[in-house]
Amino acid sequence: MKLGLFGGTFDPIHNGHLSMAAAFADELALDQVVFIPAGDPYHKTTATRTAAVKRLAMVEAAIANDDRFAASDIDMVREGATYTVDTLQILRQYYPNAEMWWLMGMDSLLGLHTWHRYQDIFKLANVAVAARNDEKIQQVAPEMRALVAQGLSQATSASRGQLRLLQWQPEDISSTQIRNAVKAGTPIDAWVPKPVRDYISTHGLYR
Ligand SMILES: Nc1ncnc2c1ncn2[C@@H]1O[C@H](COP(=O)(O)OP(=O)(O)OP(=O)(O)O)[C@@H](O)[C@H]1O
Numbered sequence: 001m002k003l004g005l006f007g008g009t010f011d012p013i014h015n016g017h018l019s020m021a022a023a024f025a026d027e028l029a030l031d032q033v034v035f036i037p038a039g040d041p042y043h044k045t046t047a048t049r050t051a052a053v054k055r056l057a058m059v060e061a062a063i064a065n066d067d068r069f070a071a072s073d074i075d076m077v078r079e080g081a082t083y084t085v086d087t088l089q090i091l092r093q094y095y096p097n098a099e100m101w102w103l104m105g106m107d108s109l110l111g112l113h114t115w116h117r118y119q120d121i122f123k124l125a126n127v128a129v130a131a132r133n134d135e136k137i138q139q140v141a142p143e144m145r146a147l148v149a150q151g152l153s154q155a156t157s158a159s160r161g162q163l164r165l166l167q168w169q170p171e172d173i174s175s176t177q178i179r180n181a182v183k184a185g186t187p188i189d190a191w192v193p194k195p196v197r198d199y200i201s202t203h204g205l206y207r
C-alpha cells in the first residue's frame with residue numbers, strides 16, 4: 001500500500017492544501033492521502049489558534065467528496081508538542097510494510113533540520129516536497145543538502161529513506177491570508193471550499 005501523510009495546522013484547510021494533496025496522489029500513485037491536523041503545532045508563532053477538533057472538522061468537510069482523501073486525529077489525541085517522528089512511529093506499528101510518504105510544501109523543507117529527531121523521520125518513512133524548478137532549493141539548510149542531493153539521484157528503499165522533490169507550482173494561498181480576510185469581512189470564496197466557508201461562518205471563526 002502507498003500512503004500519503006499530510007500533516008498541517010490547517011487553520012483553516014484551503015484549496016492550496018487540497019490541490020497539493022491531489023498532485024502528490026497523482027505523481028506518487030498513492031492509494032490514499034491522510035490529512036493529519038497537528039494537535040499542538042508548537043512551532044507556530046500565531047497567538048490565537050483554533051481548537052484542534054474544529055480544524056479537524058474543517059478538514060473532514062473539505063475532503064468529504066474525494067475517495068482518495070481521509071482524515072486522522074492521530075496527532076490530536078497525544079499530550080504535548082506534536083512531533084512527526086512520534087506520529088510515524090505509531091503509524092509504522094499499524095502499517096509495518098506500507099510505502100509511507102510524509103508530504104510537505106517547500107517552506108516546511110526549509111525548516112525540516114529543526115524538527116525533533118528529524119533524521120529518524122527518514123528511518124520510518126519517505127518525504128515528498130512540492131517544489132518549483134527555480135524555488136528556494138538554494139536555501140535548504142547545509143545539513144539537509146546531502147540528503148536532498150541523494151534523494152534526488154538515488155532511491156534507497158521503497159518504503160523509507162527517500163526524499164523526493166516534485167515539480168509543482170503551488171497556489172498563492174495561505175491560512176493566514178484567509179484568517180485576515182475573514183477578520184476584515186472580505187470574501188474567501190476563491191481560496192476555501194464551500195463546506196469550509198460554511199463551517200467558519202456557522203462557528204464564528206477568525207472574527
Ligand atoms: N498554498 C499552498 N500550497 C501548497 N501547500 C501549502 C500551501 N500552504 C501551505 N502548504 C503546505 O501545507 C502544509 C501545512 O501548512 P499550514 O497548515 O501551516 O498552512 P499555511 O497556509 O502555511 O498556514 P499559515 O498561513 O497559518 O502559516 C505545509 O507542509 C505547507 O508547506
Ligand SMILES: O=C(O)c1ccc[n+]([C@@H]2O[C@H](COP(=O)([O-])O)[C@@H](O)[C@H]2O)c1
Pocket residue numbers: 006007008009010036037038041043044082083084085108114115116
Ligand atoms: O516534528 C517536528 O518537530 C515538527 C516541526 C514542525 C512541523 N511539524 C509538522 O509539520 C506539519 C506541517 O506543519 P505546519 O507548521 O506547516 O502546519 C505538521 O504535521 C506539523 O506537526 C513537525
